Amino acid sequence: MKRFLYTAGGKTTLFLITVFSVILTAVFSIAAGAMIGQGFYTQSKAQMTNRVRTELLEEYGREIIYHKLGFHIDREIPGFDWLLWGEDGKLIAWMGDSALSEDTGSDKSIAENWELHYNVARDADDRGSIRSVIVYDPDDPPVFEDGSKNYSVTLFLRDDAETFLPFRLFPKLIAAGYRLRYIVYLLILLFLLTGIFSFVGLMCVSGRRNGQEELFPGPLHKVPTDLLLLLTLLPATLLYISLLEEFSGSGAAFIIPACLGAVPLFLLLLSLSMSIAVRIKTRTTMKNTLIYRILRVLIRGLRALFTGISYVVRNTPLIWRTALSIVLFSALELFMIVNFGGSRTDVLFSFWLFEKILLVPPVILAAIALRRLERAGQALASGNLTGKVDTRGLFLNFRAHAENLNRLSGTISEQVEERIRSERMKTELITNVSHDLKTPLTSIINYSDLIAREPCDNPKITEYAEVLTRHSDKLRRLIEDLVEVSKASSGNLEVSPEPCDANVFLSQSAGEYAERLKNAGLTAVVETQPAPVMILADPRRMWRVFDNLMSNVCKYAQSGTRVYMDLALTDTGVCMMIKNISREPLNLSPEELTERFVRGDVSRSTDGNGLGLSIAASLVELQGGTFQISVDGDLFKASLCFPLLLPGDSR
């Protein structure tokens, strides 16, 4: 169905259905209107038949009188014979044999006969020729010299009269109308609905083609909407109105040219609707108008003009701007005074001069002061806190404002210094603590080592010294890591990123750890990318990250398994991943693993302090990367993701 409607044939069919539905709706509506006018809904069939019959007969009688009295012609009424009687009962004229049969006793058969009475007035000129004949209502007689007379007409319907005579036909028409008088509304509704549906369908299919999503506007689409309507609808409407005016005097027949003229107008409207439907669908109804285009050009021009003017004004120094404005306004004032001052020009001129002498110096001074304040504000905004505004020569509010600015810069620089001092103190504290911890530790390590070296008979001393050495070494690593953690997490760690190749990180780590992995019974499987994958990272910090990760692998991976180190390119960057199978069940969540002092082995039997992953995570994040741990059963995966450095990127 849809496929058919999208073809040209389908569209034509819809178009024709719409046209015929609308025409039929109009026809039936007119019929319904006529039926209302004729009283189909207020009178019974018999009443109507009688009324129409009486009206027809009266019309016939009137015709006969008019023709006979006005033009001395015997009017022939098809199917009828007639007699015309004067006021005095004298037979004036007749038509047909049957009319006389009553008197003559002729056997010519007559179906029915009627006698009709008329009041007739005649208006004759001086020579007695008739100017007009009027049949009138006895309650409202016209005033003619001739006065009024009563005439009567006897009409005989001949038995042999043809059946298609209007007089014979109208009862059948009335009967048919009676049968149809309610159905006609149903028909109106039916065709109206058909029309609406096919119209909507037509609007939907216009611009569409089979199997294609986009719209295909017709050649009319290029014409702006308003121009199209102006060029087609306006002349067509005017033409139609002039047509109506032409036929406005022709009574009931007026309806025929009105209807016929409406058909082409309707066809035009329908075609325009299709074009506008496409415009609505492509959302170009408003944009594709001449008015819109003109307005847009105008607005653009105005905007450009405004931008230009404001650019010139903004780039003129404040003092120059002020001076220029003063000169311009003064000149304008002077011009006005000279031209329109009249007899008072000299007085006005002296006032003008006095005002300028009084006002110009303060205005210029204010401009200079403003300029100075502006410069100070700019300096403050760009972070220069040392410059002070020179308050000499500034007056009133300008001086107060300048002093405020100076006070503001003082406050800010104090706070900045305070902040820098506290930052420095924090860094110094960390460094000093580490130094102060390390100095005694150095002695502890050295001397426990010396004890161990000392030849001794007591094996217990050797054992104790060994314990001392081992634990002091552990303490050393813990202190180093603690310092690192506090620096990394407080942001007190310098990071100097350089372009690095992510592939190289993996192969170098694998190379550095080749021996230790082998000792732990692990095989490294390194999958790198054929082309360099550049990222921004600090090599030293990255080594610390990989060092921690790889030493974890050596410590916690199940011996005899493989360690996978590979690169995955994502839309936004690159992820370096290290995957291994844990020896112990990992019953900790990834979040817990990166927490400080949490270790994969709950027994804490292996050597390590639980800071490794926390440091790695902090360091990666300091370098602008993301560090993620995931645990899937015994599979432990660490991924380091960094944004890709594109060839054109600067640091």
Added chain:
Amino acid sequence: MVNILICDDEKDIVNALKIYLSDAEYHMIEASNGKEAVEKVRQEEVHLAILDIMMPVMDGIEATAKIREFSNIPIILLTAKSEDSDIVLGLNVGADDYITKPFNPVEVSARVKSQLRRYFILRGGTASEETLSVGGIELSDRAKTVTIDGEPVNLTPTEFEILKLMMKNPGKVFSPREIYQEVWKEPALGSENTVAVHIRHLREKTEIDPANPRYIKVMFGRGYYI
């Protein structure tokens, strides 16, 4: 007889160092701050100085700078690891090497020995045309030998080629791929790990502390350089 100046404000550390360096050859001179150390170097014949960085009165960096004004003896700085900016500063004002606290006895004596060897035997600048020399490493392409501060080192042919490549271009950072292509003479197709393993071995043979190399340095994420 070699005179070694040990300067640290912590007496125990000075003592420990004395014990570690106890050798018939060495004679220890003590100082407890930088000022004292400078005076001792000026007055007595000192062949090597070990200076702590953080000291009262005058710190190790300043003392190094002062000593360098009149003497070219080897100076080794003692420092805590987290103060790496101090190390760079110390090396820039004229220190020859550094040891991080807490230190390893073996490492201390190895560094002292190495510095003394260079000071006495090499005195710098003996490299001939066939030999490449960077710092304390000398590589003779003709004899296929490598010495570190005069001590011969045994290298495999691949390690030798890698070292030669890097010594020919001191300061240049070689990526593992470049090294592979230059040394193995074939395109590197995922063989970069091999290079990393070889470099690691090379460092173990040439460096006193392979984790903190002085010669074959690791630029992590980029490559290696001398």
